[in-house]
Amino acid sequence: MTLESFVGAIDTLLTFEIMLWLVIGVLIGIIVGGLPGLGPPLGMAIILPLTLPMESTSAIILLIGVYSGSMYGGSIAAVLINTPGVSSSAATMFDGYPMSKQGRAATALAISATASAIAGVFTITALILFSPALVEMVLAVGTPERFLVAILGLAMITVVTRGSAAKGLLAGVAGLLVTTVGAAQPISVDRRYAETLYLYDGIDFVAVLIGLFAIAEMMKLAGQKGGIAEGNVTINREGITNGIVSTFKHPITVFKSANIGMIIGAIPGAGATVSNFVAYSEAVRSSKDPESFGSGNEVGVIASESSNNGTVAGSLVPAISFGIPGSSSTAVLIGGLLMHRLQPGPSMFDPSGELQLTYTLLLALLVGNAVILIVGLSMVTRLGYLTKIDTNYIIPMVVVLSFLGTFALRGNPIDVLTVIVFGIIGFYMVRYNYSVIAFVLGVVLGDIAEGNLYTALQLSDGSFMIFINPFEYGRWLSLLLSVMVVLLIFGPYVKQWWVKRQTA
Amino acid sequence: MVGGSMERRSFVKSVGAISAVGMSGLAGCLGDESVTWMIPWSEGGGTDQYARQMQPLVEEELDGSIEIDNREGAGSMIGSEWLLNQDADGSVFGTVNPAGWTFTWRADPSLDWEPSEFEPIAYSGIFGYTIIVNNDYGIENFDELRDGYEDGDISGFAYQGSGSDSHLVTLLLEEEYGLNYDNAVPYDGGGPVQEAVLGDEVGAGIATNTSAAEAVDSGEASAIVNLMDVDLMDTFPGIDRISNYGDSLGWLTEFYQVQVAPPGTDEDTRQEIADAIEYAVEHEDTQEWMDETGNIVEFGNMDEAAERYNEAAIEEMEENVEEAVGGFDVFLDQTEEED
Structure with missing residues (x-):
């Protein structure tokens, strides 16, 4: 029956109409993802009511195409103008943009398309083969584990910080402080400033990212003549080949990052942004040349882009199997399923239920990744020329797009102010060698850590043993994550001590 | 559902719909401009889904x-405040969800406006709270749930955020209905509550009827108690009712999809929108959607919409909270102290 569903899914997918919707969805997604601040939830929500007259499979495939395409689209803005088109491509900026400045935009974009496509194909294949195990995993991950995943991400500050450890730590703590603005969820402590409603939900981290990277960089570029790319560079097909070859030369990074993306993506509330940073930090940690990250290391782009497309597959697990929306994007997707009379639940994985549709969606994602690769690679040289346009034209364009995109996030004027303030902060952080990455980790993970810590402690009546005592609480995954955090923080010091002792 | 081919007509219709995305300046009903429908929640939420289901029909x-x-933001207060300050020319209206909306408004002393300032249009649906329980416990009604907590067979009760309406419901369930849970745990929204119950992090919790339907379909949980007055037997056959164990909780657990307009919007314009909403509510597509998803779609006219959030409704809520926990201020102080 399962094989029958699979064959039926292939049959459904290989029709002109379905393929057309898939391609249209991916193309819309790439455009929406490339515009700072818009992102997949808004793009999918706009499309949603328009799918009403459509046949259900076509409608869901169109939505999934937008979702998948926007993950790749986000990297285009990240690489070319240091702006995260979507928050899940934030880590792509760290090395993608320096590559553009070095005249290697074509290589970075080719890496992005190739890594996204390979990771997408790999994770979707894994999902088709191992979906029952992943469904089990979703329910095994609870509040304490989500807190520890956030702490694991924060512990990565020790890995990604270059230069002064004290400055890195200070930047991370400053990032955490940003997340203390606004009502602390899920408790009712009101930490608004001046009782304004606009700060009730705190400072939006996407607005912070846009300020820190896009605006700060435009301030820096204002003092530079010529284009974003420094010196006289040529943009040719050789760069594309280099990007493809480079991706294939790092299969372990692709494999590891795609897995990180898929697993963290399957954890509701963690999502693509967290997996993006964790995968990037892991690439830095396991590199023989960690110092080169942040200044145009291709592996950084490979890790980031592999993880965010892997997340798409992972996030479908809780959405399809339990109707749990792990993110706004999957919430809209669930809305689409319901609108088209498809109820998320075990029947979506049942051969006598909707398994054929589930397979069709997964196979559509698979084909969607091929579309991403073809479209991505065919656009590379044209997009690369953006880095040669004079900054006098680029700066106003990026600034306007950043402000418009930020306002579109949730229509909150505070977000616009956030972009300005953090643009200035970002500019001076770079100038005085404070780690922007450490700061971003604090901003992205602070809320997740705080909310889940409170709920976890409420579950354990205030005992921190919930994180490390599986005999009392039955949470072995928590213990494993706790050990990983400790190893990540103290491992390098222990190793250093051990090597020194051996040498002595 | 899944088919290898697709009706040519529906394909052509879909292409037409999609190509309409970029079109602007369509003839509008209220002047020739498009009308804005403000939703004070993010994309993909329950109220957003209602609106997007009805949007093409309206x-x-x-x-x-x-x-x-x-x-979105501040528990729907940002969108509400924005709507309050829009021009009263019929170019904009929005959806609010009393009683939750009026509860959130009342709980925030910094707001200097009254819900009754909004002009009513209509209401288009109802949703509300139920209690869901993990299937591992084999609990089927409220009595068994109470016994389960008394005997220590089940642990943890989830609700959506401290100081919220579902927090007050949780307190009332303990004080007025004898639900002696061992540990009430706040979560950041309905999704996390649903997930916590499905994963057995807590044994039971409060979920809206729509997320309860998803939880039931997952096969991991059951909706055992309807906390609303609205009948849910079609969606959850045999579900117990909280009113079997005491007074109705409908004043706190039922949320209406009420469409409102900025102050001063004239009645004719509002009536035109109300008629379109009635058409959308009664359309067979919407009725089918209701049957399939368990979302309750129901039309209420302008007067009925006003009754959900007018001064009398707020006064009634004040009195009920006073009677239940000694008033809003006591509840909020108590919550702050606990946190």
């Missing part, structure tokens, strides 16, 4: 374009 009836504008 457009059809108004013979114009509707733009859904999500203005």
Whole structure:
């Protein structure tokens, strides 16, 4: 029956109409993802009511195409103008943009398309083969584990910080402080400033990212003549080949990052942004040349882009199997399923239920990744020329797009102010060698850590043993994550001590 | 559902719909401009889903374009305040969800406006709270749930955020209905509550009827108690009712999809929108959607919409909270102290 569903899914997918919707969805997604601040939830929500007259499979495939395409689209803005088109491509900026400045935009974009496509194909294949195990995993991950995943991400500050450890730590703590603005969820402590409603939900981290990277960089570029790319560079097909070859030369990074993306993506509330940073930090940690990250290391782009497309597959697990929306994007997707009379639940994985549709969606994602690769690679040289346009034209364009995109996030004027303030902060952080990455980790993970810590402690009546005592609480995954955090923080010091002792 | 081919007509219709994305300046009903439908929650939420389901039908009836504008934040207060300050020319209306909306408004002393300042249009649906329980416990009604907590067979009760309406419901369930849970745990929204119950992090919790339907379909949980007055037997056959164990909790657990307009919007314009909403509510597509998803779609006219959030409704809520926990201020102080 399962094989029958699979064959039926292939049959459904290989029709002109379905393929057309898939391609249209991916193309819309790439455009929406490339515009700072818009992102997949808004793009999918706009499309949603328009799918009403459509046949259900076509409608869901169109939505999934937008979702998948926007993950790749986000990297285009990240690489070319240091702006995260979507928050899940934030880590792509760290090395993608320096590559553009070095005249290697074509290589970075080719890496992005190739890594996204390979990771997408790999994770979707894994999902088709191992979906029952992943469904089990979703329910095994609870509040304490989500807190520890956030702490694991924060512990990565020790890995990604270059230069002064004290400055890195200070930047991370400053990032955490940003997340203390606004009502602390899920408790009712009101930490608004001046009782304004606009700060009730705190400072939006996407607005912070846009300020820190896009605006700060435009301030820096204002003092530079010529284009974003420094010196006289040529943009040719050789760069594309280099990007493809480079991706294939790092299969372990692709494999590891795609897995990180898929697993963290399957954890509701963690999502693509967290997996993006964790995968990037892991690439830095396991590199023989960690110092080169942040200044145009291709592996950084490979890790980031592999993880965010892997997340798409992972996030479908809780959405399809339990109707749990792990993110706004999957919430809209669930809305689409319901609108088209498809109820998320075990029947979506049942051969006598909707398994054929589930397979069709997964196979559509698979084909969607091929579309991403073809479209991505065919656009590379044209997009690369953006880095040669004079900054006098680029700066106003990026600034306007950043402000418009930020306002579109949730229509909150505070977000616009956030972009300005953090643009200035970002500019001076770079100038005085404070780690922007450490700061971003604090901003992205602070809320997740705080909310889940409170709920976890409420579950354990205030005992921190919930994180490390599986005999009392039955949470072995928590213990494993706790050990990983400790190893990540103290491992390098222990190793250093051990090597020194051996040498002595 | 899944088919290898697709009706040519529906394909052509879909292409037409999609190509309409970029079109602007469609003839609107209220002047020739598009009308903005403000939703004070993010994309994908329950209220957003209702609006997007009805949007094409409302457009059809108004013979114009509707733009859904999500203005989330501060428990729907940001969008509400924005709507309050828009021009009263019929170019904008929004959806609010009393009683939850009026509860959130009342709980925030910094707000200097009254819900009754909004002009009513209509209401288009109802949703509300139920209790869901993990299937591992084999609990089927409220009595068994109470016994389960008394005997220590089940642990943990989830609700959505400290100081919220579902927090007050949780306290009332303990004080007025004898539900002696060992540990009440706040979560950041309905999704996390649902997930916590499905994963057995807590044994039971409060979920809206729509997320309860998803939880039931997952096969991991059951909806065992209807906390609303609205009948849910069609969606959850045999579900117990909280009113079997005491007074109705409908004043706190039922939320209406009420469409409102900025102060001063004239009645004719509002009636035109109300007619379009009635058309959308009664359309067979919407009725089918209701049957399939368990979302309750129901039309209420302008007067009925006003009754959900007018001064009398707020006064009734004040009295009920006073009677239940000694008043809003006591509840909020108590919550702050606990946190």
